Each structure stands twice: as C-alpha cells, then as structure tokens.
Amino acid sequence: IYSFESREQVEEYFRYVYEKNKNIYFYVTDDSAVDFEAGAIKGEIATEGVTAPVINSATGSVEESFADSFTGTNTQNGADEGDMIKTDGRYLYIVSYINTVSYVKIVDTKDMKLLCEIPYDNAEGYNLSNEIYVKDDRLVVLYNKLDYLKNNVYGGFICYDYYGGDGETLADIYDISDRSKPEKLFTVSQSGSIVSTRMIGNVLYTVTRYTDFPDAEGDDFYCVPEVNGSTVDCKQIIHFDEENASTYTVITATDITDEKAERGNLSILTNSTGMYCSEENLYLARNTYNNSGDKTVLTKISLNGTEIKCEASGEVSGDGS
Numbered sequence: 001i002y003s004f005e006s007r008e009q010v011e012e013y014f015r016y017v018y019e020k021n022k023n024i025y026f027y028v029t030d031d032s033a034v035d036f037e038a039g040a041i042k043g044e045i046a047t048e049g050v051t052a053p054v055i056n057s058a059t060g061s062v063e064e065s066f067a068d069s070f071t072g073t074n075t076q077n078g079a080d081e082g083d084m085i086k087t088d089g090r091y092l093y094i095v096s097y098i099n100t101v102s103y104v105k106i107v108d109t110k111d112m113k114l115l116c117e118i119p120y121d122n123a124e125g126y127n128l129s130n131e132i133y134v135k136d137d138r139l140v141v142l143y144n145k146l147d148y149l150k151n152n153v154y155g156g157f158i159c160y161d162y163y164g165g166d167g168e169t170l171a172d173i174y175d176i177s178d179r180s181k182p183e184k185l186f187t188v189s190q191s192g193s194i195v196s197t198r199m200i201g202n203v204l205y206t207v208t209r210y211t212d213f214p215d216a217e218g219d220d221f222y223c224v225p226e227v228n229g230s231t232v233d234c235k236q237i238i239h240f241d242e243e244n245a246s247t248y249t250v251i252t253a254t255d256i257t258d259e260k261a262e263r264g265n266l267s268i269l270t271n272s273t274g275m276y277c278s279e280e281n282l283y284l285a286r287n288t289y290n291n292s293g294d295k296t297v298l299t300k301i302s303l304n305g306t307e308i309k310c311e312a313s314g315e316v317s318g319d320g321s
Helices: 007-026 039-042
Strands: 079-080 085-087 092-098 101-108 115-121 128-134 136-147 152-153 155-161 161-175 183-191 195-198 203-211 237-239 247-255 264-267 274-277 279-291 294-305 307-317
Touching: 079 203, 079 247, 085 128, 092 128, 101 128, 115 136, 128 195, 136 195, 161 195, 161 203, 183 247, 183 294, 195 274, 203 279, 247 307, 264 307, 279 307
Parallel strands: 237 264
Antiparallel strands: 079 195, 085 092, 092 101, 101 115, 128 136, 136 161, 152 155, 161 183, 195 203, 203 247, 247 264, 274 279, 279 294, 294 307
C-alpha cells in the first residue's frame, strides 16, 4: 500500500497513465512517451495503513409500543444496508417515481395516510439511488447529481449537451421529528457514482467509483476527487503499485446526528466492483487479469466511527464475480 507524498507525484502518475492510454481515449498519433520510474511516484509505503483525514459533519425515537414489533431491512453483521423501502415500526419511508420526478414518501401505517413527499426532479440531473436510511428522527436520502457535459471528447467523438460521467453522489440528512414536515439539516457530497453504502450506528459510510482523466489536450494532470466540495489531500490518496489505474474508490464516513462532527474520507486508486461490510471492517473487491489468469483483489478498510483506515490488500485466484 503506497501513499502519494506530493501533488507532483500525483501529476506524474496521471501523466504516465495519459501517455500510456491516449491512443485509446483520444485517437492521437503522437508516439512520444514519458519516462516512468515506479519509485518516483510510489511515495512512501503506508506500513501502518493510511487513515482518512478529518474534514469536518438529533436524535429522537418512535413510539415505544411499536419499537420491538418490526424487523429491519437488509441488516447484516451489524451494518444496515440502504433500501428503497424502510420502516421504523410506525412509519413507512418509500422511494417512488412519477414521470420525471422522484419522491421519498412518508406514510403513517396507523391509518395508511400519506404524510409528506420529498421531491427530486430528474430533469435537473437528480437521480435517486434507491438507498435511504432511517435512524431515530433522522432520514438519509442518497442520490446522484449527473454532470452536464458540453463539447467533450469521448472515444474520439464530440458530445454536446450530454448527461453522463460519474457525476457526484450526495446524501441529504433530514430531521423528521415531525414526519409531516421533514427539515433538511445538511448535505454531504463526494465525487463519483455509488458502489454501495452502509450505516453502522449513527455513521453513514458511502463508497463511490470515480474516474478522472486528463482532458484531450493533456494539460491538467492533477486528477483527484472532491469531498464536500473540496479537493482531497493528495497524501490521503493511496495506490497499490499499479501502473494503469485511473479510477478511484472514494470512501467517506459521516455522523448523521451532528453536522459539525468530524468526517473521514479516503481515496484509493482502484476500481472496486463489489463490497462487503461488517461492524468493524469494510472489504472491497475487484477483478483483474494477468499472465497467470483471472484474479480477485481484496482490500481491507477498518472502520471506527468516522475514522477509516486502509489496512491491507491481497489477491486470490479466480474471478470473484
């Protein structure tokens, strides 16, 4: 496990990736290449793991008579998984779609009355992820905000007015003490599209996939994701001595009960396609191939509240899909 030590190392890494792949991405014919010395961009070996930095992030209860009379959804090994329908024993929280608008609806199961609808307009680029969470008097709604692209080159073709790319993943945290009038408390965001999410206690863990690449002119090689509107610290970007990775797995940890609480984030140069989570660890998986055949690469991330740390990476033979 390596971490970058400077902006220059990140730029040198992506300059090498650009030169190696530009004929694939941009149909250019310049055969010039940069000298790549692996040690120059590896940085230091993170022998004790790389810990997510601190960037900066009301509780209530449902009626006790209902509290023990229902089962949760998709809760495994102490980690709650997002779903498009949640319940706290009294109320239903439902993601629904009507024409070009998506809604999160809250229904009182006592009389099946619709208490409110929270709209998200697809025409404005909002795309609900079908992952919501309910924790006491907090509602978490996850969605993507797609990039609006214009005059961008993709595969040698110019695309106009095109929604696409990895976009941005956001989570709105609502106070639902009054189920008929949810109040948005704050929003957290990070680059990329959702791989998966988990909730452990009051902490939301969001994992996204984000691909960045120098533009067609190749004049900007500082390709890094953003978390909560700020570019991540290059020292919190880690990689595994791979010479061709341009896709990040971005992991954040947010305490949904306190907007001002510490938040952790970590960016890993690897294209994660699967995820497993327990109360203490998160495991990322991706498939790769070399001369000896298919492999599955596993990465272990330790979880301790909003502290997240990359502990180890290894591989096993075979396709993990």
